[in-house]
């Protein structure tokens with residue numbers, strides 16, 4: 222993975238590295254916003270953390286043409302737009318929506334113009350799929366400085382209902398996207414959603430998304446990381462896992478990350494699920510680089526400023542391509558993506574960041590016996606600020622407090638007393654502190670939603686003999702290819718450790734329902750992803766109750 226480092230700058234941009242940190246460049250004039258309605262600003266319990274630096278970077282301007290709505294484009298610093306390709310028209314990367322609140326939702330698209338000039342566009346959102354009842358419309362500019370992506374946030378919407386949206390530019394109109402607002406904070410209604418992760422394009426088709434797109438009962442999709450993989454091109458057949466090829470080298474520069482997102486976004490199944498449901502998205506490691514934490518790349522990749530530059534490029538491309546709110550606008554190599562979304566009285570989803578603020582993986586990473594560093598009582602996975610935020614965030618009154626996060630939390634004692642150092646097993650003191658801290662605040666059964674390991678699991682999060690929470694781990698959409706019904710080693714773990722309850726090594730996702738103080742988890746699995754067209758079938762349906770950790774058949 223180190224071949225060719227540092228990458229040669231693209232032609233015509235050789236001076237980039239000499240201009241200083243790109244994130245300190247002043248923002249340009251393309252970011253703009255209209256003040257949201259007071260109802261939006263006071264929406265209860267859904268305010269994401271926003272550092273003061275965000276407000277400086279945003280450099281926002283009032284624009285009268287966006288009355289009743291908030292629109293945002295990313296900061297302008299780099300002229301490096303690539304004109305993406307071309308026969309597909311302007312809207313070849315599809316549409317998306319995300320971060321639903323009761324009265325607003327982010328609408329997203331990214332244009333593929335033939336030339337790099339800014340493109341004015343119009344957007345509209347309606348209460349019906351025929352656009353006879355348009356409830357908000359406005360204009361925005363998709364410019365090269367943000368990869369021709371645009372984020373628009375209509376406000377004043379009704380809670381707990383579908384809306385339809387579309388974009389128009391240069392005489393072309395996007396496909397129609399459907400989205401859904403969160404229920405009102407006092408609404409006691411079921412919440413149905415998908416937990417999914419890890420869509421390595423090379424490893425298979427995104428058929429699972431086709432099935433999720435057809436599930437009309439979903440309120441949203443939670444995607445907990447590895448939206449892209451950064452690795453460079455390998456030809457189909459180069460290994461048995463390579464079913465499709467990605468273009469280009471390993472992603473390091475902004476243009477490379479942008480191009481990688483564009484390739485993923487051209488996938489028809491991925492476009493379909495984005496057009497069908499709002500997403501709540503966070504990142505794990507591969508949006509930047511395998512197994513990075515904090516400012517530390519995986520060895521032997523370059524660290525220091527070079528890794529900071531890489532993180533800045535990766536996060537900027539992530540922001541541009543995800544339907545997230547402006548609080549997640551990166552500040553160079555730093556980003557605040559942890560946030561809370563509340564879905565009526567049944568559940569609050571706390572989206573965590575277990576990469577950015579974590580101590581280095583102990584014992585040299587990998588699966589190891591515990592070295593001394595594992596026993597560090599001050600070890601951090603979330604960082605002290607995020608921990609304090611979480612302990613405050615759970616005071617919202619919803620029946621179930623759900624942690625949407627990346628790395629395996631329940632302990633997995635592998636043969637030979639080995640543990641995965643890139644999971645919470647590498648940081649047992651942090652795990653106990655977080656889970657006991659939640660218990661101390663009256664959260665009897667924090668429900669943890671995880672990804673990362675490309676396998677489906679269910680288990681109890683324990684500290685010593687005590688169960689402090691319940692974890693449902695979603696398998697991958699495509700990563701690791703077709704898979705198998707189960708790994709023998711995992712089954713042996715379950716047999717030996719009663720806090721581990723379920724395992725599957727197929728591709729798919731988990732479909733959850735939060736209702737009446739219970740969370741169900743239905744595991745959908747596909748028999749193959751190395752070719753298109755697989756059916757999805759449930760392989761388990763489990764349940765936990767808000768009142769105590771536990772897993773029983775549903």
Ligand SMILES: [Fe+2]
Pocket residue numbers: 419420446447507673674675700
């Ligand atoms: Fe992954």
